[in-house]
Amino acid sequence: MMAWITRHWRSLLLWGLGLFAAGVALAFIIAYSGIFNIAASAGHPAWMEWFLQFGKERSVKVNSRPIVPPELDFAELVPLGAAHFQGTCAICHGAPGQPVNPVFDHMLPSPPDLQKHVRYWNREQLFWIARHGLQFTGMPAWSGGDRDDEVWAVVAFLEAMPSMTKADYHRYASGHSETPSASAQEFVHEGRPRLDLTACNRCHDTADASPTSLHIPRLGGQDEAYLKRALQEYRDDFRQSGFMEPVADDLDDEQIDRLAAYYAALKPFPHKRTAASSPELRELGRRLAEQGDRERRIPACLSCHGGKGREDYPRLAGQSEPYIRQQLQVWRRGGRNQTPHGAMMSVVARRLTDQQIEAAAAFFANQPPQSGQALSSSAEEAARP
Template sequence: MTGWVTRHWRALLLWTLGLFAGLTLLALMIAYSGIYNIAASAGHPAWMEWVLQLGKERSVKFNSRSVKPPKQDSADLVPLGAAHFQSTCATCHGAPGQPLNPVFGHMLPSPPDLQKHAHHWTREQLFWIARHGIQFTGMPAWSGAGRDDEVWAVVAFLEALPSMSETDYRRYAGGHSETQGYSAGAFVSQGRPRLDLTACSRCHDTAGAAPPSPYVPHIGGQNEAYLRRALHEYRDDSRQSGFMEPVADDLDDEQIDRLAAYYASLPPSPRQRPRPSSPQLREQGRQLAEQGDRARKVPACLSCHGANGRSDYPRLAGQSEQYIRRQLQVWRRGGRHKTPHGAMMSVVAKRLTDQQVEAAASFFAGRPPQADRVQEEASAP
């Protein structure tokens, strides 16, 4: 057999090329003729459904092999992932207590109920799907370039979703927001959003409560100019975030000004007790914050983020250790370098060692949020 193939390989090659060209021509003729019904209502033939499903599953498994899950506390990420899922994903996929919208149920292919199907995929595969999307299904790629950290929050939620009750889901997805009572007149003229999707307090702090997830910043009592700048950057797509960009895109200038003023006027929210750290690490963090590191060309953190810093820079005192560490890691990977302020901070972050990142996060997490305000009031004329 091998000898016959060796003697006739040229003929076999020509036959193979001819067959491929013929099938390609046939496919083009069918496509051009329009005889194949592409209506979603027509569905797929069983053989095509099998081929498409096989191709999707094999592609996800093959391309997700290089994904390396980071070390993280998934439980702390679930509320963040749930809030995003409710605002952008539940419309198509449904959620506990929220059946699949009938409009999206008639898509082809129909979006799966992830409470039933999420466990079919591994952690790496869930990340790859949420990060890159799937062609010809309506599943989009993640909108925040370079923000893989946000995608992992959604993955943490999806892993918890199959065993999540309706009560648990509403608690996670709703955060601190309050579902209001609506009169018949309000229903008629305004409708009613599910879980108050536009409420900032789903993810962020209130005057009396910290953010539901330590990976979310405390913005109560933050600099008004900084909050205004951040919202404009999210809206302009110059600061990347798959969580914040869709929200900011719906805001006009007046709404941004009102939100910035409101949160700036709030007292700092209660904070979680920082994780225990060694005295050596805290001292290294203090020196980095107050003196910087000349050898590595790192300026003192408090020169920009302290009482004497610019008003459009954020206060860091009292932010959670997880949030500060995560943001420094994003800067080091180049995920926040598209704005002038982000580009400067990206340079500084890349000069930090891993231990300095830990030290800075530990120092500011242990610093009372009122510290900067006290210094500002003392230095005021």
């Protein structure tokens, strides 16, 4: 047999190329003729539905194998993932107490009810799907480049969702925001109140409550210039975040100015405390904050991030350890170097050792939050009752 193939390999190659060309031509003729009905209402033939489902499952399982999942802090990550899910995913996939929207239920393929289907995927596979999306399904890739930390928050929520009641889900997804009941007249004119994507209280601090997760920054008392710059960078795709970019994209300049003024005037509310770090680690963080590290060419953190630092730089005192540590790691990976400010900080972050990152986070987390600098006129106006 092998001898025959060796003698006739040229003929076999020509026949193979001819069959391939004929198949391509036939596919083009079918596509050009329009006889194949691509209407979503027509559905897929059974053989195609099986083939697409099989191909999807194999692709997810094979491509997710190299992923090494971290330990997930469910208590802190679930509220963050739930708030994002409500704002961007629930409209298609439904949620506890919220059935799949009938419009999106008629997509082809229809988005699955994840409270029922999420258990069919393991942690690595859920991450891969949320991070990269799925072709031919309408499932988008994650919008924040190099923000795997955010994707893991969604994974933590998805793993917890099957056992959630409607009340559990609403508590996680709403955070500090409220959905007031509407009168018939308000309902007629404005529609039913919902948990809106741009409701900052879903995640961030209020006058009498800390952020809903230790992975979320405290905004109260930050300088107005910094808050304005951060929102503009999210909106213009210069600062990456799958959580914040969709929110900021919906804001115009006037709304950004008003939000920045409001939070600058808000009295800082401290984060809830994490487990106490060692005095030695905090002392190392203090030296790094006040003196820097000349040998590693690291400037003192407080030269930019203290009470006398630049107004367009964030204040770190009172932020949580997980948040500071997470942001420094994002900078170290180059995930926030798209702006001059970010590129400068990215250089510093790469020079920090793992111990110095832990020490800086421990030191600033144990400092009392600072009020912003002298309020601008817009901030003063926002602060008035």
